[in-house]
Amino acid sequence: MTAKLSDSARELKCGLIARIFLFGSIATIGTPAFAHTSEGGFVLLLPTDLYIASGVLAVALTVLLLVFLSDKWVSRIFRPVALWPLPVGNLPLATSLMSTAFLLWLVYVGLNGPRDPLANPLPLTVWTVWWVGLVFVQGFLGNVWRWIDPWRGAVWAMRRVLGPRPVFRFPTFLGHWLGILSFGGFAAFLLADIAPSDPARLARVVAFYWAVHFLGMVLCGRRWSLRAEGLGMVMQLYARLSPLGKRGKQTAIGLWGWRLALGRPVPFGLAVMSLLLLGSGSFDGVNETFWWLAQLGINPLEFPGRSAVVWQTLIGLIVANLLLLAIFVAALWLGFTLGGVQKIRLGEAFCIFAPAVLPIALGYHFAHYFTSFLVEAQYAMIAATDPWARGQDLLGLGEMYVTTGFFNVQESVRVLWLCQAGGVVIGHIIAVLLSHALAVRHLGAGRMAVVSQAPLALFMIGYTFFGLWLLASPRGF
Numbered sequence: 390m391t392a393k394l395s396d397s398a399r400e401l402k403c404g405l406i407a408r409i410f411l412f413g414s415i416a417t418i419g420t421p422a423f424a425h426t427s428e429g430g431f432v433l434l435l436p437t438d439l440y441i442a443s444g445v446l447a448v449a450l451t452v453l454l455l456v457f458l459s460d461k462w463v464s465r466i467f468r469p470v471a472l473w474p475l476p477v478g479n480l481p482l483a484t485s486l487m488s489t490a491f492l493l494w495l496v497y498v499g500l501n502g503p504r505d506p507l508a509n510p511l512p513l514t515v516w517t518v519w520w521v522g523l524v525f526v527q528g529f530l531g532n533v534w535r536w537i538d539p540w541r542g543a544v545w546a547m548r549r550v551l552g553p554r555p556v557f558r559f560p561t562f563l564g565h566w567l568g569i570l571s572f573g574g575f576a577a578f579l580l581a582d583i584a585p586s587d588p589a590r591l592a593r594v595v596a597f598y599w600a601v602h603f604l605g606m607v608l609c610g611r612r613w614s615l616r617a618e619g620l621g622m623v624m625q626l627y628a629r630l631s632p633l634g635k636r637g638k639q640t641a642i643g644l645w646g647w648r649l650a651l652g653r654p655v656p657f658g659l660a661v662m663s664l665l666l667l668g669s670g671s672f673d674g675v676n677e678t679f680w681w682l683a684q685l686g687i688n689p690l691e692f693p694g695r696s697a698v699v700w701q702t703l704i705g706l707i708v709a710n711l712l713l714l715a716i717f718v719a720a721l722w723l724g725f726t727l728g729g730v731q732k733i734r735l736g737e738a739f740c741i742f743a744p745a746v747l748p749i750a751l752g753y754h755f756a757h758y759f760t761s762f763l764v765e766a767q768y769a770m771i772a773a774t775d776p777w778a779r780g781q782d783l784l785g786l787g788e789m790y791v792t793t794g795f796f797n798v799q800e801s802v803r804v805l806w807l808c809q810a811g812g813v814v815i816g817h818i819i820a821v822l823l824s825h826a827l828a829v830r831h832l833g834a835g836r837m838a839v840v841s842q843a844p845l846a847l848f849m850i851g852y853t854f855f856g857l858w859l860l861a862s863p864r865g866f
Contacts, residue, residue, distance in 0.1 A: 565659060751816055
């Protein structure tokens with residue numbers, strides 16, 4: 390729906406904002422998607438088969454190119470360039486305390502503010518600004534999370550009262566499994582809860598999540614934040630993927646994944662989390678398709694609501710992640726068997742190569758949420774200037790309206806879809822390069838590295854097709 394402004398000046402302002410979102414926010418992203426009928430209809434009219442074939446071919450040619458390129462060249466492209474010394478000081482503590490105060494205010498507004506999720510700042514901040522936008526920024530600009538982590542400053546303040554040492558020692562045998570369960574609960578709430586955007590419901594969940602992990606960090610120290618707080622673990626992984634990162638005492642920039650290519654293998658729990666990010670994100674797309682609803686015996690044109698598919702969604706989420714883990718491990722085992730790799734065990738190999746799927750997860754995160762971000766970011770701007778929905782203008786932006794006109798023109802929809810498809814394809818190409826660079830580093834140059842990666846390369850080619858198919862598939866809700 391495109392709202393009409395009462396005068397031409399406001400119409401020009403709204404059109405400018407729409408263009409900024411359409412062409413500028415490729416460096417940002419989206420949220421739990423609302424369906425746009427005209428957009429979906431135009432996508433079905435586009436030559437998506439040709440685009441999908443081209444994307445798959447681009448990834449396949451990248452794999453073929455690696456067979457003929459020098460292994461040294463592949464390793465060289467992941468060498469970063471030093472930029473400037475790392476900043477020092479306690480500024481992250483101050484910004485973290487401000488983040489905590491802002492989060493508590495959001496919870497208050499969620500409980501007492503407007504009931505409309507598109508007018509209340511809490512759902513828009515959590516789902517649009519944080520989960521979609523910040524995740525992409527984290528994977529693009531580096532560890533922004535350390536500046537806005539809503540626990541770090543509050544835990545530091547509590548330590549000043551209770552003393553510097555934690556009360557308990559975090560159990561080593563738990564590894565990262567509490568964090569995996571924490572992220573699994575978040576994914577289940579996002580995908581299966583009957584109303585994850587309801588302000589009051591979300592406020593209670595956010596407050597509970599923050600309080601549980603605040604208590605854990607106070608009692609068990611920093612290890613709790615690194616191993617038990619699942620969303621922080623997600624931010625850790627995407628920070629390692631980012632082009633900007635820490636190298637020694639300096640900030641450096643390189644190709645996506647250079648820290649993974651040059652650093653030590655991640656712990657087993659973070660390797661599992663890497664695949665869960667990809668599996669959960671993919672299922673987020675699958676469970677909206679006509680195909681999935683057909684498996685549940687639901688007419689997609691008469692969708693009965695989320696409450697009718699809660700258990701089906703939970704089971705589907707679990708099965709999708711287990712299936713992805715099984716396929717990835719099978720491809721890894723087959724490659725090591727064909728390549729005759731004996732110096733690295735399968736468990737160690739899993740920790741080395743699992744993070745190579747992170748560029749795919751980030752690319753699909755962008756592609757899946759891009760169009761909904763174009764709309765909901767506009768609502769977020771309105772909520773920022775009028776958080777209580779009282780007709781205020783706290784930021785002095787003037788009267789604003791939401792436009793979705795770019796979904797009503799085939800050419801703009803083509804641009805949107807190609808941006809989404811480009812995100813998927815680029816993510817897969819970087820993943821192929823990263824996986825091969827890891828093989829060269831840990832297995833040595835030559836035939837062993839190439840052959841051992843062949844099944845994983847086929848997996849990534851197949852996943853390219855799957856990701857592009859998801860983008861082109863009609864959706865039921």
